Amino acid sequence: xxxxxxxxKYLFRKEGQNxxxxxxxxxxxxxxxxxxxxxxxxxxxxxxxxxxxxFQKGDIAEGYSVSREKKESFPLTVTSAQKNPxxxxxCASSIRGGQTQETQYFGPGTRLLVL
Amino acid sequence: xxxxxxxxxxxxxxxxxxxxxxxTYSNSASQSFFWYxxxxxxxxxxxxxxxxxxxxxxxxxxxxxxxxxxISLLIRDSxxxxxxxxxxxxxxxxxxxxxxxxFGKGTKLSVIP
Numbered sequence: 001x002x003x004x005x006x007x008x009k010y011l012f013r014k015e016g017q018n019x020x021x022x023x024x025x026x027x028x029x030x031x032x033x034x035x036x037x038x039x040x041x042x043x044x045x046x047x048x049x050x051x052x053x054x055f056q057k058g059d060i061a062e063g064y065s066v067s068r069e070k071k072e073s074f075p076l077t078v079t080s081a082q083k084n085p086x087x088x089x090x091c092a093s094s095i096r097g098g099q100t101q102e103t104q105y106f107g108p109g110t111r112l113l114v115l
Numbered sequence: 116x117x118x119x120x121x122x123x124x125x126x127x128x129x130x131x132x133x134x135x136x137x138x139t140y141s142n143s144a145s146q147s148f149f150w151y152x153x154x155x156x157x158x159x160x161x162x163x164x165x166x167x168x169x170x171x172x173x174x175x176x177x178x179x180x181x182x183x184x185x186i187s188l189l190i191r192d193s194x195x196x197x198x199x200x201x202x203x204x205x206x207x208x209x210x211x212x213x214x215x216x217x218f219g220k221g222t223k224l225s226v227i228p
Contacts (some may be wrong), residue, residue, distance in 0.1 A: 005151070026165075035218075038218060039221055040123070042119070042202070042217075042218040042219055042220045042221070043159070043218040044218075045215060047215075048215065050213070056209075056213075058215070062151050088156075090158055090159070097213070102147075102214075103161050104148070104161075104216060105161070106158035106160070107158060108157070108158050109157070109158050
């Protein structure tokens with residue numbers, strides 16, 4: 001089955017700890033994205049990558065880091081510098097990225113909770 | 116004016132009813148428009164793209180009014196399974212020839228038996 005997978009489904013973080021959220025896609029899409037969704041809020045873009053070994057900051061990149069070493073994978077690290085990390089994290093991908101009429105497809109998401 | 120604005124609802128409608136949602140956007144340079152559906156605690160899924168001429172997919176009709184900068188979604192003959200939050204999504208220029216998506220906060224629909 002082609003699609004986007006995210007793991008884990010739930011993740012608990014202790015104060016001062018870095019955690020990494022996994023995102024993998026087998027759709028052969030060039031572009032991948034990380035969004036954060038808070039209750040009653042719209043999705044906000046954290047980072048995006050349009051090609052391997054390149055990524056750009058989104059609207060709320062502070063306290064987060066990413067890497068794009070493989071086309072299929074775009075892990076997100078929530079660092080201890082992110083003071084309010086509790087949220088629903090969604091990974092998405094699109095065929096090329098940055099085009100005007102391009103659809104983004106989402107993974108099932110990871111819920112991050114701070115202990 | 117917020118980039119993408121939607122009435123949060125909830126819209127509580129009986130089965131079989133027709134319901135319409137509107138969404139306004141602030142960036143007149145936006146070129147692409149979408150409606151996504153998000154079920155509770157799930158990921159958003161594309162419902163339909165919105166084209167200038169308007170488009171229909173079964174019971175769903177989307178319209179775009181560029182002059183007034185709003186998008187609408189009409190759902191006819193509502194089903195219980197239509198209960199969800201509907202996200203209005205608009206693209207925006209993010210520099211270097213690239214576009215990104217801006218998501219509205221969503222409109223919640225509950226279809227009641």
